[in-house]
Amino acid sequence: MNSTNLPDIAAQTTQQQQPLDWVGMQGIALPLQLAGQRLKALADAGVSLDRGDVRGIHMSRLYLTLQQVQDAALEPDLLKQLLARFLDSHHGLSRQAYVALRGEALLSRPALISPLAGWKSYPFEVRARQDPWGFHVELQVRLEYSSTCPCSAALARQLIQQRFTQDFADQPLNHARLLDWLGSTQGIVATPHSQRSEATLQVRLAERAEDLPLLAVIDAAEQALGTAVQTAVKRADEQAFALANGQNPMFCEDAARRLHDALLRLLGLSAFSLEVVHRESLHAHDAVARSQWNWHPAASPGSAASDMCQSRS
Template structure:
């Protein structure tokens, strides 16, 4: 039943109001929650002392419930709310979006093969100072709309266009990280195995200008030239057996691909191998281990040498524009690492070092 206050006189004083409330609560004790809600949902807390302003709620999941456009239209959407809902400084945000959204993506290889590889996606857009937020699921939905196609920078740009339009943003960035397998032969035994390369593709849209970047981590062994010479000195002068120190090292090459150019992942791997040939091995027998020791002795290298050799390879490739080389030699002599950064052009310039930059260059077994 529904009762309306207009049928009753207003209580004369507090005592009369308390008496009416007591009678109402006495009735509520014998009534069902549905009857209390039917009386007036807004009075449920007053009458029953329930925690909350809603009547008793259903606890079973409504499997048969469906929604229509009218229902969706009335659902709250705080992210697209007015600027009055903004908390903190009303400033434009350079990047907001999703990170490590994973899905299988097809990649085309240099030898016309296709690989389906798990890919981690980061997608961000800019946000105007007067906007509360974005619908992040739109980034994922936009990406899934194109996920079945063979991926290239062209498809990434198409995806970027779509979610810039959907989210009405002025700048955007899309990055895909993957582990790319390349078959590598051993040095002397004839064995072969897969070397995996951490690669990231990035498309940056800023002030209407598009930039395409490939990031590659290359893992190699570095033999210290100083230690090599000191070891040979001990052998020659004192007949003392000594070994130079060498260590696993990592270089991260970030290269801008020039407009209209195609730079295959395998091309960038070949560039690294030619610059610093002491890449860590996959399949090794005794003859390979001996060959690797000889290869390291033939190519002793400081970290300064490493970044300059990689830079020389980048400068010689007309498909590569701006670039950055970050190298870390994780030394067996010292309890610290030897590091170096070399940049070309304005794309990767920066006065500040990201605090964990070199720490991300550690590749565990």
């Protein structure tokens, strides 16, 4: 039996006359090539159904077209071609096409001091949309870092000062004794708390961006934060990490501002939105800060262009 003998429900018309914003499939398993690796990903693919009288879209056409992304490095141009094919396969039915690809990029990260390295996983999502107003790509990535509470650090320093006053009251300062004291738990009587923290960065690419800036965004963010979680760690690396944390205490507000500045300096973006979550060890709840630049929905006519025109202030 060939397909012309099979009932085609999608081709039927419907009385309801209701166009739909998004119709498609979610959670399609797919290999991807990104950051020089072949990754396991999940994809959502869809189109608008602008003909209110048409019963259904052609799911299989989107599914089969999607298979083409596995053969080349994931770049904006590949996504643009993919969405153009989605629309070609739904000519007369759809004016908007969407794809979202989620996975985890495994990147090798060096130790702070020792000549070692290890792997770190960065969950990411790439979202692309083609509509009558243009082509839009967004990249989202999540990364982890350590944040030491600046208030706790100041409170700990105060306790250390008080202990010093107590232990050395009315005594001439003796270098050797002071050195011993500093190296003892007696001396450093209190330590600040720090916590594993998480930043989620969403960036919208400028119209003519040629690459997906996954590595650039991660590197800029980790540099701005200064205390990204580590992979391979020997004692020398842990000591360097302790120094980095001590020199770099931050509230969630500090982390959000640093990331905002870092993303503003990255070229090739037309907008971004970020959130930091400090999973507090002082509290049972999280401290959270958000920031954004130009991050309004780019679905309306002219908004993508106005994204491009706004100055980075």
